[in-house]
Each structure stands twice: as structure tokens, then as C-alpha cells.
Amino acid sequence: MTTRIDPRDLPGRPCSLAAALKIVGDRWALPAIREVMLGNHRFRQIAKNTGAPTDRLAARLKALVENGVLERRPLPDDGQRQGYYLTRAGRELADVTSALMSWGDRWAVTSPPVRMRHKDHDLVVHTVCGVCGDTVRNTDVQREDITPGWTAAGFEEPARS
Amino acid sequence: MTTRIDPRDLPGRPCSLAAALKIVGDRWALPAIREVMLGNHRFRQIAKNTGAPTDRLAARLKALVENGVLERRPLPDDGQRQGYYLTRAGRELADVTSALMSWGDRWAVTSPPVRMRHKDHDLVVHTVCGVCGDTVRNTDVQREDITPGWTAAGFEEPARS
Numbered sequence: 001m002t003t004r005i006d007p008r009d010l011p012g013r014p015c016s017l018a019a020a021l022k023i024v025g026d027r028w029a030l031p032a033i034r035e036v037m038l039g040n041h042r043f044r045q046i047a048k049n050t051g052a053p054t055d056r057l058a059a060r061l062k063a064l065v066e067n068g069v070l071e072r073r074p075l076p077d078d079g080q081r082q083g084y085y086l087t088r089a090g091r092e093l094a095d096v097t098s099a100l101m102s103w104g105d106r107w108a109v110t111s112p113p114v115r116m117r118h119k120d121h122d123l124v125v126h127t128v129c130g131v132c133g134d135t136v137r138n139t140d141v142q143r144e145d146i147t148p149g150w151t152a153a154g155f156e157e158p159a160r161s
Numbered sequence: 162m163t164t165r166i167d168p169r170d171l172p173g174r175p176c177s178l179a180a181a182l183k184i185v186g187d188r189w190a191l192p193a194i195r196e197v198m199l200g201n202h203r204f205r206q207i208a209k210n211t212g213a214p215t216d217r218l219a220a221r222l223k224a225l226v227e228n229g230v231l232e233r234r235p236l237p238d239d240g241q242r243q244g245y246y247l248t249r250a251g252r253e254l255a256d257v258t259s260a261l262m263s264w265g266d267r268w269a270v271t272s273p274p275v276r277m278r279h280k281d282h283d284l285v286v287h288t289v290c291g292v293c294g295d296t297v298r299n300t301d302v303q304r305e306d307i308t309p310g311w312t313a314a315g316f317e318e319p320a321r322s
Contacts, residue, residue, distance in 0.1 A: 007274035011212025014274035016265030017258055018192055018211075023269055027186055031179050038304075038313040049315045050179075051172025068268070089268040094299065095260040095288045097178055103257055104177030107229070107250040108184055113168035113175035115305040123302060124291030127256045129279045138255065141284060143199075144276040152199040154210045 003067070007147070013154075014147045023067045024093065028052040028060045033069065033090060034097055041075060041083030069093070098125050164228070168308070174315075175308045184228045185254065189213040189221045194230065194251060195258055202236060202244030230254070259286050 005022060007014035024030055031050040040046055043061070047054050061084060064070040069090040072082040086093075102125040105112040116123040127136050134140070145151055149158045166183060168175035185191055192211040201207055204222070208215050222245060225231040230251040233243040247254075263286040266273040277284040288297050295301070306312055310319045 004271045005269055006271045012192065013196075013210045013212075015192070015195065015262070016270050016273060016275070017195055017262045018265075019269035020261045020265030021188065021191060025186070025188055025191075027182065030182060030186075031173065031176070034174075034176065034178055040314065045315060049174045051174075089264075092264060092267065095286070096257070096264055098288065098297070099256040099260045100181045101176070101178045103250075103253060104179075104181030106253065108166055108180035109177050110165045110167045111307075112177060113306070113308050113311075114177070115307060117303045117305060118290045118297065119293065119295075119301050121290075121292045123297065125256070125297070126289050126291035127259060128287050128289050129282075130285035130287035131282045132280065134279075136259070136279065136284065136286070140280050142278045144278060145274070146272075146276060147274050150274075153201065154206060 013150060020096075023064075023069065024096070026060050026063075028057055029064060030093075030097060030100065032057065032061060032064070032084075033086070033093055036070065036084050036086055036090070037094065037097065041085060042081075043084070046084065064090075099127075101125075175311060181257075184225075184230065185257070187221050187224075189218055190225060191254075191258060191261065193218065193222060193225070193245075194247070194254055197231065197245050197247055197251070198255065198258065202246060203242075204245070207245065225251075260288075262286075 005019045007016065007019055010018045028050060031052065032046050035046045035049050040049055047057050050057065061070065065072060068087055070084045071087050073085050075081050075083040128134060129136050143152055149155050166180045168177065168180055171179045173179070185194070189211060192213065193207050196207045196210050201210055208218050211218065222231065226233060229248055231245045232248050234246050236242050236244040289295060290297050304313055310316050
């Protein structure tokens, strides 16, 4: 990532969710990243398959390159032209895109437009803790706010002694 | 969900990711949902803790209620007033918010502003397949497009016989 965000500079709660959305929260960012994940590296393909206006898409792809999510490299079949490829940060967005797709399948669409298969069965995305392997339940998770004054409830000026 | 989206009506690829973003892709939607998840049910708290402009936040919360992600209910300590609560669809966004937070911690911020603990250890969000329990690797996943003409590469008019 080229420039990282100091979470205390965000409006409201210092939060990595809000910081992530500064980078990938634009309307066309995740659809564009989806296309690159699917192997579509050319601007023309990304524009057609997202339906994004080309001027907005160009600006967004530029920002994603600047933020280290995408990088430009020569296309293997056309060394004269540069395509868009995922960096490691971009590849690690796969958990975000699959969580959104899975939620969309369940709650946003009339009927899922794509069937995702995992090995020999349907894919069911499920979040576990990588340390213990257990399903992550809200009741087992505790937040420890690191920024002084902030708690789950909000900000309160730390008491002065 | 009040009105579901026919994925064929979306611009570009018929895709549940794009459908999900139509509902939660606005800049302030997920930060607002984060606050409700943290137990902040009052408009005033949500506005303060997200830093969202109140007019935009009011419009966004209204849309989230219309789309069945949030619902209004009387506040337990102030029955005269209505607060915002998660519906089942809203609660199921927890995988999306935790994937974004975790990505943000790794790639977007100078230093994580919150430490997430799971039972007696740090929480490491990890995506597995709910059917077989294995880590989801790109190479083990296959897409089967259901909408005629669409493949991973894009749209091609189906051949007519």
C-alpha cells in the first residue's frame, strides 16, 4: 500500500472498516476488482463487464493502482499494452468479494446469477477464527479500543488528572 | 428484503456482488451498520460515531430500512423514540464487515485502531467452505454462470440455431 491512512484522521470512529472503504468503497471499485479476479485485465473488458462509465472507471482504476490494490503490467498476448493485475493486497480482497457475493445471493437478488462450486459441492462461505478454527460468534468476540477516549459506545474525552 | 433485484437488470455482469453494493455500497451504509452492530441504535450516536453528514445519513438509513437491512423499533430506555436495529439480513452482514475490517487492518491503516479478541486469543478472520470445512482456495472454486451468454470473460450473444 503506497500511503496508509492514520485511523485517527478518519471522520468519526478510528476504524479499519472505514479506512478500507476509503480505498475500495467507491461504487465501481469492487466490481472492477471482481473483473480482474475473473481474469479480465484490459480496460475495455472491465468497462464492458462492470457497465461503469469509462471516465469514472479510469479515475477509479488509477486510484486503485496508487493505493497498491492493482498494478499495471504488459499483457501477455499484447506486450505493447498494459493490463491491470492484482497485487497481494488486491488478492486478499477475495474474502471481501466472496462475503459480499454470498450475502447478495441470500438477500439482494431474486435468484443467484452464478453458482459457485467448491471441489465437488456448492460453495458455502463461512467465517472462522484462523487461530482456533471455531465459527466466529459475536458473543465470543471482544473489542479492545486502542485509541484513547473511544469505546464501542463512542468517544468521550479521557479524564484528566 | 423488501424488493429484490433481478441481476439481469444490473449494468454489466449479472452479479450478486453488484446487487449487494446497490444496497450497502454507499459510503455511509456500512459504517452506519457497524454502529448498530456495536449497540448504538440512536440516530444521534450513529451520526457522531460515523462522522456522516446528517442529511445523507438520514437518507441512507431510510434506504437501509426500506431494503430490509435495518428496522425501527422503540428504544428500550425511551419508548417514545424509535431506534435502528439489525434485521436478520443486517446481522448476516457481519461476515462482510469483519472481512473489510480485517483487510483494512492489514492494508489500509498505519496501525490497527482496535484489537479484536476471540475467546482467549487474537481474532484472525478466515474463510472456509461451510460444507467441507476446508480453506477456500481460488483454484478449488469454479463459477457456473446461469445467465445465458455470460461467462467469466464477459457476455457473448448466445448462438441462434
